[in-house]
Amino acid sequence: MKYLENDENRGKRIIITVIGPDRVGIIAGVTGILAANNFNILDISQTIMQEFLVMVLIVDSENSSIDLSMLKDRLAAKGAELGVRIDTQHEDAFKFMHRL
Numbered sequence: 466m467k468y469l470e471n472d473e474n475r476g477k478r479i480i481i482t483v484i485g486p487d488r489v490g491i492i493a494g495v496t497g498i499l500a501a502n503n504f505n506i507l508d509i510s511q512t513i514m515q516e517f518l519v520m521v522l523i524v525d526s527e528n529s530s531i532d533l534s535m536l537k538d539r540l541a542a543k544g545a546e547l548g549v550r551i552d553t554q555h556e557d558a559f560k561f562m563h564r565l
Contacts, residue, residue: 477525477526477527478507478523478524478525478526478555478556479504479523479524479525479526479533479536479553479554479555479556480521480522480523480553480554480555480556481495481521481522481523481524481540481551481552481553482519482520482521482522482550482551482552483495483511483518483519483520483521483522483544483549483550483551484517484518484519484520484549484550485517485518485544485547485548485549485550486516486517486518486548486549487513487516487517487518488518488547488548490547491518491520491547491549492511492520494543494546494547495520495522495540495543495551498536498539498540498543499522499524502529502530502531502536502539503528503529503530504524504525504526504529504536505524505525505527505528506522506523506524507523507524507525508522508523509521509522509523510522518549523556533553533555536553537553540553541553
């Protein structure tokens with residue numbers, strides 16, 4: 466299910482990117498943190514480019530039990546454990562950085 470830009474939860478979305486060597490457990494590690502802290506995955510895309518995993522998630526933070534700063538810290542720590550880079554940003558920051 467695609468999450469439309471004009472949905473009522475606009476402004477509560479967080480963009481998460483994961484890039485690094487593919488290995489077992491990356492998706493489980495990331496989604497486990499999201500589930501444990503009540504973030505809802507709205508959309509997810511992942512691909513393998515040669516030996517690298519490239520994944521982007523859009524999550525809803527409306528019912529989350531932690532703030533963005535704590536989520537960033539937890540995902541970054543999990544990324545270090547898994548040997549991948551995980552970047553987390555609010556959708557507004559993402560849009561600002563990627564506007565034409």
